[in-house]
Amino acid sequence: MKVPEILNRLKKEKPEICASISPECALSIELDGDSLLAAAAFLRDDEELSFDFLNCLFAVDCVDHLEVLYILHSYKLNHEVTLRVKLDRDSPEVESLSSLYQGADWHEREAFDLFGVTFIHHPDLRRILMPDDWKGYPMRRDYVHENLIRRPESS
Amino acid sequence: MHDIEEFYLNMGPQHPSTHGVLKLVLKMDGEEVVEIKPEIGFLHRSLEKIAENRTYHQYIPYTDRLDYVTSMTSNLVYVTAVEKLAGIAVPRRAELIRIIMAELNRIASHLLWLGAISLETGATTPFLYVFREREYILDLFEMTCGARLTYNYMRIGGVSQDLPPGFREKAGDFLAYFRPCIKEYEDLLINNIIFQQRTRGIGVLPLDTAISYGVTGPSLRASGLRWDLRKNRPYSLYQEMEFEVPVRSSGDTLDRVLVRIEEMKQSCSIIEQAIEKLRKGEVRTPGISMNLRPPEGEVFVRTESPRGEIGCYIRSDGSPKPWRIKFRTPSFSHVSVLPHVLKGLLIADLVVAAGSFDIVLPETDR
Numbered sequence: 001m002k003v004p005e006i007l008n009r010l011k012k013e014k015p016e017i018c019a020s021i022s023p024e025c026a027l028s029i030e031l032d033g034d035s036l037l038a039a040a041a042f043l044r045d046d047e048e049l050s051f052d053f054l055n056c057l058f059a060v061d062c063v064d065h066l067e068v069l070y071i072l073h074s075y076k077l078n079h080e081v082t083l084r085v086k087l088d089r090d091s092p093e094v095e096s097l098s099s100l101y102q103g104a105d106w107h108e109r110e111a112f113d114l115f116g117v118t119f120i121h122h123p124d125l126r127r128i129l130m131p132d133d134w135k136g137y138p139m140r141r142d143y144v145h146e147n148l149i150r151r152p153e154s155s
Numbered sequence: 156m157h158d159i160e161e162f163y164l165n166m167g168p169q170h171p172s173t174h175g176v177l178k179l180v181l182k183m184d185g186e187e188v189v190e191i192k193p194e195i196g197f198l199h200r201s202l203e204k205i206a207e208n209r210t211y212h213q214y215i216p217y218t219d220r221l222d223y224v225t226s227m228t229s230n231l232v233y234v235t236a237v238e239k240l241a242g243i244a245v246p247r248r249a250e251l252i253r254i255i256m257a258e259l260n261r262i263a264s265h266l267l268w269l270g271a272i273s274l275e276t277g278a279t280t281p282f283l284y285v286f287r288e289r290e291y292i293l294d295l296f297e298m299t300c301g302a303r304l305t306y307n308y309m310r311i312g313g314v315s316q317d318l319p320p321g322f323r324e325k326a327g328d329f330l331a332y333f334r335p336c337i338k339e340y341e342d343l344l345i346n347n348i349i350f351q352q353r354t355r356g357i358g359v360l361p362l363d364t365a366i367s368y369g370v371t372g373p374s375l376r377a378s379g380l381r382w383d384l385r386k387n388r389p390y391s392l393y394q395e396m397e398f399e400v401p402v403r404s405s406g407d408t409l410d411r412v413l414v415r416i417e418e419m420k421q422s423c424s425i426i427e428q429a430i431e432k433l434r435k436g437e438v439r440t441p442g443i444s445m446n447l448r449p450p451e452g453e454v455f456v457r458t459e460s461p462r463g464e465i466g467c468y469i470r471s472d473g474s475p476k477p478w479r480i481k482f483r484t485p486s487f488s489h490v491s492v493l494p495h496v497l498k499g500l501l502i503a504d505l506v507v508a509a510g511s512f513d514i515v516l517p518e519t520d521r
């Protein structure tokens with residue numbers, strides 16, 4: 001199934017979910033943070049969609065907001081979709097998907113570790129790649145560290 | 156009966172059998188493992204952060220370090236993603252060379268892993284055999300690009316240089332030499348009763364758990380799903396190649412071994428076909444700027460590495476440096492499933508079962 005069809009089915013079956021084709025990329029569906037869990041559960045359990053595999057999830061810093069992207073794939077139907085949730089940069093919070101996909105656990109810890117995204121109802125949200133006592137979120141664009149030197153722009 | 160207290164055991168990060176710097180905190184009841192907590196990050200170099208400060212071309216050598224056991228496939232996923240983002244076509248000859256290199260590297264990676272797992276089951280000799288065979292592949296790489304481990308061979312729009320004279324013959328010689336070697340491994344190691352007893356029924360990973368945790372590649376196929384990106388969502392020129400996707404059903408350590416052994420045979424056949432299809436031609440699209448500026452946008456590309464599915468996400472803001480790069484690496488998911496698979500095993504079996512996932516730590520930690 002192509003992404004617009006997936007979106008149509010999602011909107012038809014779950015009218016309360018706030019979703020649209022993301023303007024950034026035609027291959028992704030943009031969701032409201034509050035409806036993420038319900039939408040993901042529907043995408044996984046619906047017979048015609050059956051997205052059984054969460055390929056990965058990760059955050060992107062867009063300076064004025066953070067985005068979390070979820071790459072979903074269906075082994076059964078061989079189609080994929082990207083979900084996009086935009087979050088406030090100062091208090092990024094979104095529902096954890098670890099109750100649906102066990103693999104989400106570590107990916108969410110990584111997004112927390114590097115970007116400071118808080119995943120609500122995550123079973124064990126702590127740093128994973130950086131040391132436990134690390135200060136700050138290194139993958140944010142405004143992160144500063146004495147060892148991080150920006151190269152001058154080449155012409 | 157005595158009351159036996161449970162105790163904690165730190166396995167790693169410096170431990171000969173953890174395949175790199177992996178730390179497993181084990182809760183033990185005598186010899187039995189009650190609980191496992193993996194800790195990663197010891198090799199975290201923040202490759203994704205470094206990307207923000209490099210041009211698209213400059214970043215290629217960093218992808219070598221993503222997974223040094225199979226640099227060619229990490230090169231491949233990155234350049235494929237950039238090409239898709241920037242809309243760059245790749246000459247046919249370059250695509251075929253890439254497939255030859257990726258498959259040779261797949262064999263080299265599986266060989267290294269086979270050597271490691273044979274050591275873990277107590278068989279020392281096969282370790283020396285597989286290194287002997289791997290050497291032939293490294294020689295082929297060396298004559299092609301000058302390096303034996305971190306190749307930096309692929310380029311955006313092709314490969315750095317054409318195959319050297321004599322490559323075709325040498326690769327043919329290698330395949331003729333190597334095929335009987337696989338039979339030898341089967342006779343000496345795989346069919347050995349001790350090896351079978353050490354691996355059969357150990358570390359069983361059911362299919363639904365594997366999918367839920369995002370386990371991919373040979374480990375997923377050993378659990379019973381016939382899924383290979385090269386076959387099911389072909390990239391490069393894999394749609395032209397004829398090969399089988401080996402699959403097993405029980406998901407134990409032995410099945411993970413057998414799937415990889417079978418994959419080496421299939422890779423031999425793919426290399427043969429790709430060499431057969433090689434015609435004279437360009438190996439690199441000309442006219443790609445050193446300060447390549449892909450249009451604003453994003454891309455996510457998935458390819459099949461020897462360990463499983465490796466994905467590369469790139470977002471461009473139209474400048475010569477990528478805004479964000481993210482690698483989805485198979486070993487990351489494989490380490491996360493370990494607590495589930497290894498629970499209840501004896502400590503000696505734990506080492507074998509964990510090794511059968513072919514975990515490579517630089518790829519996990521990035």
